[in-house]
Amino acid sequence: MTYDCSFLDSLDLDGDVSYEDSARANHAADWVAQEAGLGVTPDAVVWPKSTADVSAVMEAAHEHEVPVTPYAAGTSMEGNAVPLFKGISMDMTKMNDVLEVRPDDFQIDVEPGVMGNVIDETVGEHGMFFPPMPSSANISTIGGMIVNDAAGQKTVKYGEVADWVLELEVVLADGTVIETGSKAVKTSSGYNLKDLIIGSEGTLGIVTRATLELEGRPEQIRGGRAVFGSMDDAAEAVFDSVRSGVDVAKLELIDPLAGEMANDYFDTGLPDAAMIFVEFHANHNVEEEIEFFEAILEAHDVEQFEIAEEERMDELWAARDELAFAVQQYDPDLEPRHPGDVTVPISKYPDIIRYAKDRAAEHDILLPCFGHAGDGNVHYAALVDPDDEEMVAAADELYDDIVEQAIEWGGTATGEHGIGMGKRKFLELEHGAGGVQAMRAVKAALDPKDILNPGKMFPETEEEGVRMEMPTDD
Numbered sequence: 479m480t481y482d483c484s485f486l487d488s489l490d491l492d493g494d495v496s497y498e499d500s501a502r503a504n505h506a507a508d509w510v511a512q513e514a515g516l517g518v519t520p521d522a523v524v525w526p527k528s529t530a531d532v533s534a535v536m537e538a539a540h541e542h543e544v545p546v547t548p549y550a551a552g553t554s555m556e557g558n559a560v561p562l563f564k565g566i567s568m569d570m571t572k573m574n575d576v577l578e579v580r581p582d583d584f585q586i587d588v589e590p591g592v593m594g595n596v597i598d599e600t601v602g603e604h605g606m607f608f609p610p611m612p613s614s615a616n617i618s619t620i621g622g623m624i625v626n627d628a629a630g631q632k633t634v635k636y637g638e639v640a641d642w643v644l645e646l647e648v649v650l651a652d653g654t655v656i657e658t659g660s661k662a663v664k665t666s667s668g669y670n671l672k673d674l675i676i677g678s679e680g681t682l683g684i685v686t687r688a689t690l691e692l693e694g695r696p697e698q699i700r701g702g703r704a705v706f707g708s709m710d711d712a713a714e715a716v717f718d719s720v721r722s723g724v725d726v727a728k729l730e731l732i733d734p735l736a737g738e739m740a741n742d743y744f745d746t747g748l749p750d751a752a753m754i755f756v757e758f759h760a761n762h763n764v765e766e767e768i769e770f771f772e773a774i775l776e777a778h779d780v781e782q783f784e785i786a787e788e789e790r791m792d793e794l795w796a797a798r799d800e801l802a803f804a805v806q807q808y809d810p811d812l813e814p815r816h817p818g819d820v821t822v823p824i825s826k827y828p829d830i831i832r833y834a835k836d837r838a839a840e841h842d843i844l845l846p847c848f849g850h851a852g853d854g855n856v857h858y859a860a861l862v863d864p865d866d867e868e869m870v871a872a873a874d875e876l877y878d879d880i881v882e883q884a885i886e887w888g889g890t891a892t893g894e895h896g897i898g899m900g901k902r903k904f905l906e907l908e909h910g911a912g913g914v915q916a917m918r919a920v921k922a923a924l925d926p927k928d929i930l931n932p933g934k935m936f937p938e939t940e941e942e943g944v945r946m947e948m949p950t951d952d
Contacts, residue, residue, distance in 0.1 A: 479564065480521050480564055481521045481542075481545070481564055481565045482521075482542075483497070483522035483544060483565070485538050485542055486522060486524065486535065486538070486566070489534045489535065489538060490534070491524075491527075491531045491534060492526075492530075493524060493525045493526040493527040493528070493531045493572060494524070494525045494572075495523070495524050496523045497521070497522050497523075501523045502519045502520055502521070502522070502523055502567070503517075503519055504523075505519075505520055505549050505552075505559075505561065505567035505569060506518055506519045506520070506560070507552070507557070507559075507560050508552045508553065508555075508557060508558060508559040508560060509552060509553050509554065510554070510555045510556065510816075510817060510900075511557040511559075511899070512552075516560060516899070517560060518560055518561055518562055518563075518564060519561075519564070520547065520561040520565060520566060521544075521564050521565055521566065522565075522566050522567070523566070523567045523568075523569055524566055524567070524568050525569045525571070525572045526568065526570065526572065527572050527573060528573070528686075529647060529655060529687065532568070532573075532649045532684055532686055533649050533654075535566065535568065536649050536650070536651060536652065536653040536684070537652060537653030538653075539565070539566060539929055540651055540652040540653060540929060543927050543929060544565045544566060544929065545562075545563040545564065545566065545929050545930075545931075546566045546568050546684075546930060546931070547559060547560070547561040547562070547566070547567050547568065547680065547931045548568050548570060548625070548680035548930075548931060549561075549567045549568060549569045549570065550569070550570050550571060550590065550591060550618070550619040550622040551571065551617055551618045553614055553617050553618045553622065554622065554626060554895070554898065555819070555895040555896075555898075555900075556892070556895050556896050556897060556898025556900040556901060557898045557900055557934075558625075558679050558896050558898035558899075558931075558934060559680075560898075560899060562899070562932065562933035562934070563933055565929070568684065570589075570590045570591045570621050570684070571619065572591060573589040573590055573591045573686065574589055574591035574596075574619075575588070575589045576588050576589075576592060576596065576597070576600050577589065577687070579600060579601060579604065581601075583661070584692040584693065585644065585661065585689055585690065585691060585692060586600070586601055586608075586689070586690050586692060587687060587688070587689050587690075588620055588687070588688055588690065589621075589686065589687060589688075590619060590620060590621025590622075590624070590684075590685045590687070591619050592620050593615070593616065593619055593620075594608070594611050594612070594614070594615030594619070594620060595615045595616040597611070597620060597690070598611060602695070605695050606692040606693060607692065607693060607695055608642065608690055608692060608693075609632050609635075609637075609642065609693045610628070610630055610632065610636055610638050610641065611623075611630050611632070612629060612631075612639075612894070613630055613631060613798075613799050620688060620690070621685050621688070623639050624639060624643060624646070624676055624685055625675070625678060625685060626895065626896040627639055627640050627676050627896070628894050629850065629855070629893065629894040630850070630894075631728040631730060631757075631798075631850055632728055632757075632759075633850055633853045634720070634727070634728065634729050634850065634852025634853045635725070635726060635727040635728075635759065635852075636693070636727070638894070639676070640676045640677065642690055642691045643659070643676060644659055644661055644663070644690065644691050645657065645659040645660055645661055645672065645688070645689035646672050646675055646676075646685055646687065646688050646689075647685070647686045647687035647688075648671075648683040648684065648686065649684045649686055650683045650924055651682075651683070651924060651925040651926075651927065651929055651930045655686075656683075658672035658674075658675060659671075659672035659689070661689055663691065674920065677896070679896050679897065679931060679934055679935055680930060680931040680934075681921060681925065681930050681932075681934055681935055682924045682925060682930065683930070684930075696727075696759035696761055697761045697762070698758070698759070698760045698761065698762070699727075699758070700757070700758045700764055700785055701728070701755070701758070701785070701786050701791050701794055701795065702755075702756055702757075702784050702785035702786055703753055703754070703755050703756070703782075703783070703784055703786070703794060704753065704754040704756070704775050704780050704783045705749055705751050705752070705753050705780070705782040705783075706751065706752040706753070706754070706778070706779065706780055707751070707752075708752060709733055709734070709752045709831055709832070710828065710832065711752065711778045711780070712731060712753065712754055712778075713731065713752075713827055713828035713832070713851070714778050714828050715754060715774060715775055715778035715780065716729060716731055716754060716827055716828075716852065717824055717825060718774050718777065718778065719775075719852075720824045720852055721824065721825075722770075722774055724767065724770055724771045724774065725758070725767050726756055726758060726767075726771065726852060727757045727758060728756060728850075728852070729755075730754065730755040730756070730798050730848070730850060730852075731752075731753070731754055731831070731847070731848060731849060731856070732752070732753045732754075732755065732797070732848045733752055733835070733846060733847045733848060734750045734751050735846045735847075736801055736846035736847065736848040737749065737750050737751060737752075737797075739801070739804040739808045739846055740797040740798075740800075740801060740804050741797075742804065742807075742808060743800065743803065743804035743807055743808075744796060744797055744800070746797050748797055749782075751781070754775075754851070755794070755798050756771065757795075758771075768785060798848070801846075801848050801857075802817070802857075805846055805859055805861070808861065809844075809861065812844065812861040812862060813861065813862060813864050814859035814860070814861055815859065815860040815861070815862045815873040815874065815877065816860070816873075816874075816900060817857065817858075817859050817895065818856075818857060818858045818859065818877060818880060818881065819849070819855060819856075819857050819892050819894055819895045820855075820856060820880060820881055820884035820891060820892070820893065821853065821855040821856075821884070821889050821892075821893030822854045822856075822887050822889035822890075823854060823887065823889065824852075824854045826888070827851060827854050829887065830854075830856060830883065830884055830887065831856060833880065833883050834847055834856065834858055834880050835847065837876050837879055837880065838860070838876060841872040841873070841875070841876050843860050843862065843869070843873055843876060844860070844861040845858050845859070845860050845861070845876070846858065846859060850893070853893070854893075855893040855894070860873035860876055860877060881901070881904055882904075885908050890908060891905075891907075891908055896935075897934065897935045898934055899933070902934075902935060902936060903937055905917075905935065905936065906937060914937075917935075917936070918936060921936070
């Protein structure tokens with residue numbers, strides 16, 4: 479089915495509208511969906527330049543019952559921005575202004591299309607930074623981070639994006655503009671609609687402005703790397719460090735296979751071994767925290783531990799920061815099947831690593847594991863020959879097994895990528911039928927015509943009246 483979006487031409491917009499094939503094709507998929515060939519071409523693309531533009535488009539789309547899928551940098555990992563039911567792709571990247579910095583309040587107001595690195599560059603002039611920024615900050619927007627409730631390497635110390643959002647301006651499905659939260663650091667006033675929007679993946683509303691809380695840059699930043707003889711030793715060291723209360727800002731794990739891939743991609747000279755990458759932030763006594771951490775490492779048979787000089791910090795972290803690209807480029811005959819990002823209680827972190835690697839060995843599948851170990855998050859991707867049906871099926875089974883095991887241990891199917899298209903089937907397993915029913919009730923209340931990013935998040939069931947068939951791209 480296609481939609482007649484010509485009503486857009488009658489709207490008085492500051493932004494742009496396109497029906498051109500090239501513009502529509504560029505908004506058919508996000509990063510992973512494009513790699514998997516899962517794109518769906520929208521009928522029109524809109525680039526709003528103001529909240530008024532977004533409101534006008536949503537009011538008209540609501541009246542005509544045309545689906546609208548928010549789009550930003552297209553770096554999401556679960557098909558979150560794919561316009562499954564065609565209609566309008568609303569590209570927020572032209573709403574990219576930094577509106578105001580208030581250093582005395584440790585706050586910044588931004589539009590949703592601002593790139594993450596721009597925020598840190600802007601507030602860096604005031605000796606501040608935005609702590610929960612994900613590794614993809616230089617290629618992703620703050621709006622995308624908010625609606626996917628992103629997290630990053632510093633989550634172990636500072637928390638996730640949700641913890642640093644104070645206030646949002648949001649356009650609802652019918653064009654209504656609301657403000658949620660406040661510029662105060664706490665509020666007990668009414669329903670917490672702000673946190674309802676965060677992580678909703680564009681299914682409840684479209685963020686048009688955000689007030690973010692900032693942090694002063696620490697005076698002391700030290701980083702290093704530890705090498706272990708086994709993944710068990712490395713994973714147990716992670717658990718012990720968090721349990722013991724080591725004050726780390728980053729605590730990342732890389733398995734030997736991931737280390738090998740990083741070497742191939744960067745020629746960094748890393749050992750093909752289990753490694754922990756760590757960074758400390760402090761204003762005083764950072765050396766004492768490093769000594770505490772080193773003592774824990776020694777209890778887990780660490781083979782090598784180094785703290786890098788400040789000028790080597792970027793080089794040290796490059797191997798971890800670009801691992802997703804290293805995995806993609808490792809073998810021209812193999813492709814990453816589906817990026818996983820399960821998160822478990824920290825006591826189960828060694829167990830989920832062991833489980834993932836053991837199950838991969840049983841299937842004879844390459845499965846690099848790495849991730850934000852300090853908060854129990856592990857990333858993984860099964861490498862498969864896309865033309866080998868048995869191998870692909872085995873990789874899909876492996877992926878499902880890891881997610882289901884993480885949930886069984888009290889974890890989650892997704893620590894930061896979101897549900898999107900790829901994890902819909904796990905929603906009820908994680909939250910129960912009652913929990914999903916409550917989510918559906920919220921969706922129905924705020925978007926009764928199901929026009930905001932339909933087909934995402936919820937496992938479709940005909941009985942509940944959810945759109946069933948993804949239209950063919952004709």
